[in-house]
Amino acid sequence: xxxxxxxxxxxxxxxxxxxxxxxHLIREELRLTGTHIGCDTTHCGACTVLLDGRPVKSxxxxxxxxxxxxxxxVEGLEQNGKLHPLQDAFIAEHGLQCGYCTPGMLMTGYAxxxxxxxxxxxxxxxxxxxxxxxxxxxxxxxxxxxxxxAALRQRGAA
Amino acid sequence: MIPAAFEYHSPSxxxxxTALLARLGEEAKILSGGQSLIPLMKLRLAGPRHLVDIxxxxxxxxxxxxxxxxxxxxxxxxxxxxxxxxxRTRYPLLYDTTRVIADPxxxxxxxxxGNLAHGDPANDHPAAMLALGAEVVAAGPRGxxxxxxxxxxxxxxxxxxxxxxxxxEIRVPVPAARSGxxxxxxxxxxxxxxxxxxxxxxxxxxxxxxxxxxxxxxxVGLTPIKADRAEAALTGTRPDDAAIKRAAQxxxxxxxxxxxxxxxxxxxxxxVSVLTTRAVxxxxxxxxxxx
Numbered sequence: 001x002x003x004x005x006x007x008x009x010x011x012x013x014x015x016x017x018x019x020x021x022x023x024h025l026i027r028e029e030l031r032l033t034g035t036h037i038g039c040d041t042t043h044c045g046a047c048t049v050l051l052d053g054r055p056v057k058s059x060x061x062x063x064x065x066x067x068x069x070x071x072x073x074v075e076g077l078e079q080n081g082k083l084h085p086l087q088d089a090f091i092a093e094h095g096l097q098c099g100y101c102t103p104g105m106l107m108t109g110y111a112x113x114x115x116x117x118x119x120x121x122x123x124x125x126x127x128x129x130x131x132x133x134x135x136x137x138x139x140x141x142x143x144x145x146x147x148x149x150a151a152l153r154q155r156g157a158a
Numbered sequence: 159m160i161p162a163a164f165e166y167h168s169p170s171x172x173x174x175x176t177a178l179l180a181r182l183g184e185e186a187k188i189l190s191g192g193q194s195l196i197p198l199m200k201l202r203l204a205g206p207r208h209l210v211d212i213x214x215x216x217x218x219x220x221x222x223x224x225x226x227x228x229x230x231x232x233x234x235x236x237x238x239x240x241x242x243x244x245x246r247t248r249y250p251l252l253y254d255t256t257r258v259i260a261d262p263x264x265x266x267x268x269x270x271x272g273n274l275a276h277g278d279p280a281n282d283h284p285a286a287m288l289a290l291g292a293e294v295v296a297a298g299p300r301g302x303x304x305x306x307x308x309x310x311x312x313x314x315x316x317x318x319x320x321x322x323x324x325x326x327e328i329r330v331p332v333p334a335a336r337s338g339x340x341x342x343x344x345x346x347x348x349x350x351x352x353x354x355x356x357x358x359x360x361x362x363x364x365x366x367x368x369x370x371x372x373x374x375x376x377x378v379g380l381t382p383i384k385a386d387r388a389e390a391a392l393t394g395t396r397p398d399d400a401a402i403k404r405a406a407q408x409x410x411x412x413x414x415x416x417x418x419x420x421x422x423x424x425x426x427x428x429x430v431s432v433l434t435t436r437a438v439x440x441x442x443x444x445x446x447x448x449x
Contacts (some may be wrong), residue, residue, distance in 0.1 A: 001166065017163065018163070018164060018165065018166035018209070019160065019161045019162070019163050019164060019199075021160075021196075021200075040159055040200070041159075041197060041200070041201075042193065042196075042197050042264065043349055045261070045263055048263055051266075054237070054266040055262075055263050055266060056263055056266050056267050057263050057264065059200075060192060060193060060196045060197060060264075060267070061192065061196070061267065062166075062189075062192070062196070064166055064168075064211075065189075065192075065211065065213065108262075108263065126257075126262070127262060128262075129261050129262060129348040129349075130260070130261025130262045130263035130264060130348065130349060131263070
């Protein structure tokens with residue numbers, strides 16, 4: 001099937017088999033390997049991307065379902081050579097250890113901060129509860145998202 | 159993991175979809191949120207020859223009160239139910255339920271209709287909807303019919319839907335004044351199926367007795383279980399500790415769990431009793447205006 005979709009603002013037209021999963025289209029056809037495959041069983045959230053702005057597990061969506069829609073991957077966070085404040089916060093707060101879950105955490109965090117600009121810790125933990133960190137580094141991930149929220153609020157106020 | 163090959167169909171109207179389903183018969187599966195179906199296809203536990211994607215059909219996602227019912231469109235995403243002000247303020251049992259279904263990422267795609275139509279006794283909406291006395295609307299090539307939830311679940315992963323029918327709407331009778339509900343689930347971790355869970359919905363009369371009681375159980379049998387005898391034990395009585403304890407015991411008696419990784423039979427039955435007590439107490443508290 002020939003489908004058109006937009007990934008990080010760039011238009012693509014690709015031929016896909018209906019059974020091709022979105023994550024394989026992103027990684028293997030479009031060569032955007034920032035999106036990871038973790039469990040491949042809808043548990044871990046490492047493959048999280050935004051589908052029309054909502055974080056979803058791209059191992060559990062067929063590529064054909066993304067036709068005529070907007071995808072955003074972790075590569076889309078950086079703008080004009082500058083990391084997104086959420087990425088800066090993950091560095092500053094040590095929000096990653098091995099880094100495997102990080103692309104998924106960033107995409108979930110990015111979408112969450114778009115809806116909730118002043119979250120408390122419980123809200124952050126609820127929001128990322130579908131993203132697993134096998135290093136169990138949640139404390140710093142939560143701190144990083146809270147710090148990014150503060151940075152984004154400051155930037156909005158400036 | 160790669161699913162077996164299939165032919166993909168994307169009808170743009172309900173009529174087109176049911177006609178397709180009627181033609182393809184048992185070889186087709188409906189793709190709604192896909193959050194149960196796609197994992198099964200990846201594990202090759204399901205291998206439909208045809209997928210009929212209903213996501214392109216308009217007007218199947220909504221949450222509104224009309225004609226004495228809360229009406230939920232079959233394609234409504236769980237996350238939209240969770241975000242609905244109407245659900246949060248007026249249907250605490252559904253709000254509790256939607257927040258513990260899988261995880262937030264899955265809920266962005268998973269649909270309320272799919273959660274019921276999949277017929278999985280481990281899913282959470284079936285017990286919640288049974289406790290609320292809900293019915294579903296099924297659309298087929300010959301029109302629509304209404305199916306009470308009490309006759310909807312016919313076996314494990316089996317429902318009263320025929321292969322050419324689509325679950326298009328869930329209807330919950332708008333609860334009377336002084337009603338409250340709660341869903342209490344024990345899960346090992348976020349995203350796991352319930353070890354057990356209990357849904358309770360009560361309406362308390364002006365004299366303090368229970369006028370209507372709904373109690374239903376998740377993942378302790380081959381189908382979702384409506385605990386009729388537990389409901390009857392509370393109905394018409396003043397819900398004191400002794401009455402709640404009796405109902406909790408009857409709910410545990412109604413459970414038919416099997417031993418698995420989540421625990422042995424005795425443990426799960428006892429758990430049903432504990433969760434029933436908690437769910438009924440919380441429902442009563444909310445019926446009295448508590449949160």
